[in-house]
Amino acid sequence: MKKLFAFVMAVMMVVGLFAGCGGDAGGNASDKGDAIRIGLSGPFTGDNAVYGNAVKWGMEVAVEEINAKGGVQIHFMSEDDVSDNEKAGTAYATLMDNNMQIFAGAVTTGPCLTLAPKTVTDNIFMMTPSGSNEDIPKAGDNVFQMCFTDPNQGAASAELINSQKMGTKIGVLYDSTTDYSNGIKKSFENAASELQMEIAAVTSFDANTTDYKTQLQQLQSAECDIVFMPIYAAQAVTVLTNANEMGYKPVFLGCDGMDGVLTQENFDTSLAEGLIMMTPYAADNDDPANVAFVEKYKEKSGGEAPNQFAADGYDVIYAIYEGCVAKGITGKTSNADTCAALKEYFATATFNGLTGTNMTWDETGMVSKVPTAVEVQNGTYVSK
Amino acid sequence: MKKNIHSMNNPIRSLWNNKTRRTTFSTYAVVIVAFVIMQLLDSAGMLSYAMRGQLIPICVYIVLAISLNLVVGISGELSLGHAGFMGVGAFVGAVTSTALQGLIPDATLRLVFSMVLGGIFAAIMGLIIGIPVLRLRGDYLAIVTLAFGEIIRNIANNLYVGMDEKGLHFAFLSEEGLHMSDAGKLVMAGPRGTVNITPIATFLTGFILILITLFIVLNLVNSKEGRAIKAIRDNRIAAESVGINVMSFKLKAFVISAILAGMAGALYGLSMSNVTSVKFSFTTSIDILVFVVLGGMGNILGSVIAATILTLLPELMRPLADYRMIMYAIVLIVVMLFTWSPKLKGAIEVVTGNLKEWLGKLTNKKEVGTNG
Numbered sequence: 001m002k003k004l005f006a007f008v009m010a011v012m013m014v015v016g017l018f019a020g021c022g023g024d025a026g027g028n029a030s031d032k033g034d035a036i037r038i039g040l041s042g043p044f045t046g047d048n049a050v051y052g053n054a055v056k057w058g059m060e061v062a063v064e065e066i067n068a069k070g071g072v073q074i075h076f077m078s079e080d081d082v083s084d085n086e087k088a089g090t091a092y093a094t095l096m097d098n099n100m101q102i103f104a105g106a107v108t109t110g111p112c113l114t115l116a117p118k119t120v121t122d123n124i125f126m127m128t129p130s131g132s133n134e135d136i137p138k139a140g141d142n143v144f145q146m147c148f149t150d151p152n153q154g155a156a157s158a159e160l161i162n163s164q165k166m167g168t169k170i171g172v173l174y175d176s177t178t179d180y181s182n183g184i185k186k187s188f189e190n191a192a193s194e195l196q197m198e199i200a201a202v203t204s205f206d207a208n209t210t211d212y213k214t215q216l217q218q219l220q221s222a223e224c225d226i227v228f229m230p231i232y233a234a235q236a237v238t239v240l241t242n243a244n245e246m247g248y249k250p251v252f253l254g255c256d257g258m259d260g261v262l263t264q265e266n267f268d269t270s271l272a273e274g275l276i277m278m279t280p281y282a283a284d285n286d287d288p289a290n291v292a293f294v295e296k297y298k299e300k301s302g303g304e305a306p307n308q309f310a311a312d313g314y315d316v317i318y319a320i321y322e323g324c325v326a327k328g329i330t331g332k333t334s335n336a337d338t339c340a341a342l343k344e345y346f347a348t349a350t351f352n353g354l355t356g357t358n359m360t361w362d363e364t365g366m367v368s369k370v371p372t373a374v375e376v377q378n379g380t381y382v383s384k
Numbered sequence: 385m386k387k388n389i390h391s392m393n394n395p396i397r398s399l400w401n402n403k404t405r406r407t408t409f410s411t412y413a414v415v416i417v418a419f420v421i422m423q424l425l426d427s428a429g430m431l432s433y434a435m436r437g438q439l440i441p442i443c444v445y446i447v448l449a450i451s452l453n454l455v456v457g458i459s460g461e462l463s464l465g466h467a468g469f470m471g472v473g474a475f476v477g478a479v480t481s482t483a484l485q486g487l488i489p490d491a492t493l494r495l496v497f498s499m500v501l502g503g504i505f506a507a508i509m510g511l512i513i514g515i516p517v518l519r520l521r522g523d524y525l526a527i528v529t530l531a532f533g534e535i536i537r538n539i540a541n542n543l544y545v546g547m548d549e550k551g552l553h554f555a556f557l558s559e560e561g562l563h564m565s566d567a568g569k570l571v572m573a574g575p576r577g578t579v580n581i582t583p584i585a586t587f588l589t590g591f592i593l594i595l596i597t598l599f600i601v602l603n604l605v606n607s608k609e610g611r612a613i614k615a616i617r618d619n620r621i622a623a624e625s626v627g628i629n630v631m632s633f634k635l636k637a638f639v640i641s642a643i644l645a646g647m648a649g650a651l652y653g654l655s656m657s658n659v660t661s662v663k664f665s666f667t668t669s670i671d672i673l674v675f676v677v678l679g680g681m682g683n684i685l686g687s688v689i690a691a692t693i694l695t696l697l698p699e700l701m702r703p704l705a706d707y708r709m710i711m712y713a714i715v716l717i718v719v720m721l722f723t724w725s726p727k728l729k730g731a732i733e734v735v736t737g738n739l740k741e742w743l744g745k746l747t748n749k750k751e752v753g754t755n756g
Contacts, residue, residue: 045709079702085658086441090699093434110577113658135579176557179576
């Protein structure tokens with residue numbers, strides 16, 4: 001009897017959960033009203049949740065600001081894809097079933113590559129906040145990017161070193177197993193040879209490396225005074241620690257993957273002093289729009305400062321919003337018309353956002369904005 | 385006497401009276417009916433976009449679950465590297481499909497060819513691993529298959545394949561190693577996975593693959609060889625003592641399972657424009673194992689149903705947002721507890737018993753009618 005009772009209680013609780021949440025979803029499901037329906041697919045759970053949630057919260061801040069203004073309203077929907085291609089397919093499909101009009105995703109590269117061809121077939125306008133692979137916008141003329149492409153970052157880094165005269169002997173340290181690191185390194189080398197800069201040493205590691213002293217010794221013996229490392233923050237932490245132990249003190253330069261280095265666990269942030277990275281966004285910017293954004297974002301994230309993913313997400317929503325206002329798009333405009341109008345808009349548009357000013361898009365859909373660099377000083381990013 | 389002969393001539397009755405045939409028949413029936421219903425719903429435009437996108441993955445997971453059931457349930461060996469075979473099939477299938485694009489313009493034919501080749505490569509892998517590894521028992525086999533899955537994933541993660549007018553180019557670690565002409569395009573780009581793939585997989589091919597899988601597995605299980613495999617599972621020493629070649633039968637089950645997983649993998653690889661090696665990690669192997677365990681070891685229809693429900697479940701629970709994976713886990717635990725509770729088993733038996741009685745009466749009545 002006891003068991004039966006327990007079972008009945010369990011069933012009721014499960015049903016209750018389903019019913020409760022089902023009700024919420026019913027409220028969210030959009031009827032084709034005046035509001036523009038923008039969808040996002042990103043990893044909100046799993047290993048890459050930090051990126052997905054940053055984008056989502058950034059977008060939500062933008063949507064709330066726009067809706068508070070009155071005028072054109074936005075209905076924002078987001079679905080979890082765990083950064084898995086198959087799940088991204090169903091996340092996108094679920095958004096489509098909810099009458100998505102504009103796709104503001106996906107967040108990570110794999111899902112972007114999977115979904116871009118689908119948006120081409122469905123004639124849905126797509127703008128990814130953070131998918132940086134150069135193959136993504138090549139999927140179709142309706143696919144746009146808000147972040148820098150990988151080759152762009154490499155070339156911009158080479159120019160930065162050249163224009164700021166950061167060093168004479170350049171060393172490169174990269175991860176041979178990720179597409180991200182490989183792509184940037186390649187374009188950096190190309191740009192460096194064009195600018196007639198001398199690369200003194202190139203050294204690589206793979207994903208399982210836990211100690212970088214061998215690679216650093218190579219760079220040290222080549223007397224490199226600047227080390228370009230297009231790698232992720234988690235690895236950079238170990239590199240910086242190892243270099244400190246060896247007493248090797250060149251200028252370290254990283255790309256957008258380095259963003260978040262100061263929030264890594266168990267890392268003595270003083271070691272990152274003087275580290276320079278190419279990131280389009282620094283949370284300490286005094287611009288009033290940015291100050292307001294940081295404040296609202298912190299409410300959503302529980303006190304965490306926004307990174308460039310959040311800012312990219314915020315910018316995507318505003319860019320789409322400006323396009324819709326300019327072209328008179330409402331929730332009643334068909335998907336095909338929306339897509340055509342926005343394509344036309346972004347061909348000539350200039351956009352000012354948190355991640356850059358005077359942004360434009362080329363015919364493939366890649367963004368062109370002035371690359372900015374920040375330097376770590378006293379534990380915060382300072383624009384360089 | 386007369387009645388007895390007659391009843392043997394009645395195909396429905398003879399089907400129903402034989403337990404093995406009954407299970408076989410109901411397995412096929414469930415799959416075919418489900419397919420017909422989905423097709424009808426689809427043609428009537430009643431399927432949601434999300435549901436339509438799930439059809440091919442469900443077919444793939446059903447085939448994977450059935451084929452793993454052959455190893456885990458029927459042959460009694462624990463394999464944790466099934467996703468490895470799936471991965472081999474997926475990447476071989478993707479490369480084959482691109483390579484044959486000019487030669488075989490017909491998409492369906494190319495898909496079939498890619499699936500067959502994916503199956504063959506998986507079979508070779510199955511043989512290479514099976515011959516040394518099946519001599520191990522229990523936990524050892526589990527660990528070696530686990531390692532195999534990881535090896536496949538890591539190789540795929542570093543493999544670059546390109547295609548130009550001279551044919552296929554292969555390289556390890558970097559794209560430059562391909563030495564392609566300017567007209568060449570990438571097929572596999574290391575960590576980025578398969579690129580430039582046109583999805584050609586269809587629900588119909590998936591359904592046919594399930595039927596082929598069922599045909600192979602059910603026939604094998606119910607044959608003399610199948611009984612030998614089950615005898616090895618139940619008591620290896622006794623089986624050896626009656627002259628059954630343990631190695632050869634185990635290897636047969638293992639390789640057949642690998643072929644089917646490879647074919648399913650090829651179908652999967654050609655259903656999406658981008659497949660990365662991360663998909664074929666340990667987690668996917670465990671997912672497939674969960675389908676098999678939840679559906680019941682050695683129960684083929686159970687694998688089909690479990691694979692379908694457990695693939696759909698996380699998608700159906702999307703409204704729960706962040707809680708859905710917790711709910712998924714709770715559902716797994718609840719199902720595990722209650723399918724093994726003797727009370728529930730008793731209740732199910734009462735229901736099926738009534739159903740059997742009713743169906744038996746129905747066929748009997750028919751017989752009387754025709755007799756009279």
